[in-house]
Amino acid sequence: MASRILMPAPVCLIENSNGQFMVNHKALQVLITVTQPVVVVAIVGLYRTGKSYLMNRLAQQKTGFSLGSTVQSHTKGIWIWCVPHPKKPNHTLILLDTEGLGDVEKGDNKNDTWIFALAVLLSSTFVYNSMGTINQQAMEDLYYVTELTDKIKTKSSTNTEEMNDSMEFGSLFPDFVWTVRDFLLELKINGQPITSDQYLENSLQVIKGPSEEARMCIQKFFVNRKCFIFVPPADTMKLQHLDKLHDDELDVDFVENTKNFCDYIYDEAKAKTLPGGGMVNGPRLGNLILNYVEAITSGDIPCMENTVLALAELENSAAVQKALTLYEELMTQKVQFPTETIQELLDIHAICKREATQVFVRDSFKDMNQKFQTKLETQLEAKLDDFQKQNERQSIDRCAALLQDIFSPLEEEVKQNAFFKPGGYSVFLQKKEELIYKYRQQPKKGIQAEKTLEEYLKSKETVTEAINQADKMLTAKEKEMEEQQRKAEAAAAAARELEIQQRRQEQIVLENQRREQEELRQMEANREAQRRQLLEQQERERARRLQEQQRFIEEQNRREIAERQRQLQHLQAQYDACRSNNNCIIL
Template structure:
């Protein structure tokens, strides 16, 4: 805040180099820091009339504005000193000390008039400082006031009536204070004591001589007038080191006069305002100075209305900038890019736009037809568009990075030909689906999530196709090989089957053979047994027959023997008989 403002000494506000005016950058820099309303007190007067002493007193300092102890005046142009206002809290007192008027060294009347006009234009209280008395000569020296209407315009395109309308000037002009120095007379009229203000008003009423116009102008232009009378501060050489003298070394009345003067300025001097009553602060004062000096430099007449319009242009442009900056900062705080949806961005935009507009309205100044507010709206939309683009960009960047991170292992495997195998495409597709799922699980991808994935997958279509083709080719080859293997296996199996069949047939044959042999052997055995049986039977039959024969034979023999025996017996009997009969033949 401006209360922290610490200006150890005045700086030149408007430099005057041989009638060429220029606003000093350092002074402008100081004014940009004065954010409080300003009370601007300017002092003008003939050179060497002790203006600087009064200004130093107002600043509450002994030294500061150059007093100059030689005849050559020191103050070129207009010097400025900003101090915290001693009586008005949160106000800054801006003191303007001007170069002395009527300096014979310069001999440039036009230059003096411009200094006078600038002091009137910039101040809210205008002090005219003169020596001696308010007499004809003092009024004559105040001829600059009569030229103000030629040097200042209130409106940019006034009608003739307005040209003559002193009310317009009066409403915009500062309060007027006349300080009369080294006053040696008694304050009285016709032996009656009067106040210094009455003294001034009385002097303004005198209507004779060349100074009449000056009197009329003061009465017309400066509606609030005040006068201070100062006795000489001290005597002789002491005056040269006035700033070094302590109050008790100065004339008591002079010290008292100075105190009254300072108190009046502190209590009565108004805050500087513009035509519509807008309060002036440091930056505005600096801009007014720039505007007026620019007009003078370009050979124009400083115009109060134009200055205010220029100020409005400047301030509203700055207010637009501030609102835009505010909008941008708050948007950046509130939005985490990328947003999941555009609506999310728009919702925050609506809030920030409203707040930014309030920021503009608070700082705006004479925004006719809301021209600047409309400009702000257009620019806010443009900023929103930038945010939209940034949102898309950040979403794209994030999604691209995510895809890179998630899919690079798969890409690596593809390079290593992990999927270049029969059925590889199916595995590849499954892996790809898993990674797509993983990608969708990632938070804050923003509005480009689908598009980026789609484009990525599209860019990898040829790779996928290649894997598919390879898979098909290798699968076909594998199937071919498997078919061949199957055929070979089938052939081998058939061969094996054949061999086994042959082996089985051989076994059957051998078995049959063995059986046949067995049968033959059995038959033979049976036949043998049969033969043996038959033989045995035959033998038995034979034996029986032989036995029978033998028996028969025996029987026969026995019979034969019996017969023979019988025969023998018979014969014997016969014989015997015969013997008996014939006498025994044999004895």
């Protein structure tokens, strides 16, 4: 679909102006976008033989390549049409329609030979279109094939025999399809029906005469051959508007043969490959076109080997640059500067290098002796060195900033002479060690952490030594003053001790007096407690006796009440018995 949008109609690929070939760069810009493998079908033949009609049908269109309706040739140079392949997914079908051979308006056949040679060089399937029959005249019209060895080299060697090795040509040339138009004869030999392919092979049998060399060249150069026979499509008057006719207005056999031709191309035409292997896509085909046309316009002979080597040089250089760009992008994404260890950076490098190398291997072509892969590895190592230097710089910058931030309070105290006092050196060392510990606890310092710290501390050694010397001097004076102070304090302490002893004796006397008074008070308290205890016992005994008397009285009352209840119950029983007999006298 992308190809159909990019090239809705054919465009001129190679312009032929006054016998000079020139590549149309607008067409190349379209080819650059075709990243899929390409099946390239080129058609060549005498002018006004209906080549463009077949190419339009291959494009599944009625119009596109100009058909023309006069004896004047319409197509000049080589035209291209890129369309999605109808039957091969992820492939693009590229159709090349060439200007007619033998146009009397051109004056000579030099351009025709080059058009023929370019069509052979660029295609994977080469279609030769002719009229009538494959006879002596048709073979003589195809004399261009005999000049291919003079117009194309397979190798860069100057050895003529190597350059003209027909076996080498046969392995590199495209498949050959001969389409015979307006065929009116019966396909028979000696009265026996034959196929169109048998007709072609029989026509190629070497016969002494002017066409002998052409027949031999076709057999040697084009190993895979196919033939299609077409009857006239319609009457002469209708042929002037062939592109406007519907299939039901055309001869049935012509329509069927056209379909068979298209199906064969769709099914059998192979993707274009380079000598020695390597699939051709749009950009590669564009480079082939430029190289071949440049050789022709410079008066040289197009050389397949040199072209492939130039293409390999170009593509491999691009593959190296693409791999390097990917490596840099991946490293930039994955590396968090600064890394804590060199190994961390090397591990990421190994991953990125592997992915970059995979991209190179995928995009490279015929990297002889791994020349470009070695170049890539060298440049990757150089890139790694750059990243290592960057890693070190960022580590140093990070550590320097941390040291400035962490040690600035200590440096400010030094400026304020906070440590130029007795014992100041040990305080200074303690704070310094605390700050060193704090610095080492900070994350993401990188591989230069200890080296940067070491250099920082070394730069402060002069200040540290000054604090140490001041501390020693001031400490000596302080000790002398402390000794004098100690003696004075010892005398004062002796006087205080004597005074304390006297106070202690006075306290002992007072304590003895207080204890005696406390003992007297305690004896009085004990006597009072015993008296209260005796009274409490007497009170408890009286209360107990009262309770016992109360219980006795209650028991007596209970017995009396129980006896009375018993008597009442007895009387009630007697009463109830008399009433039941109706004769009792209640007393």
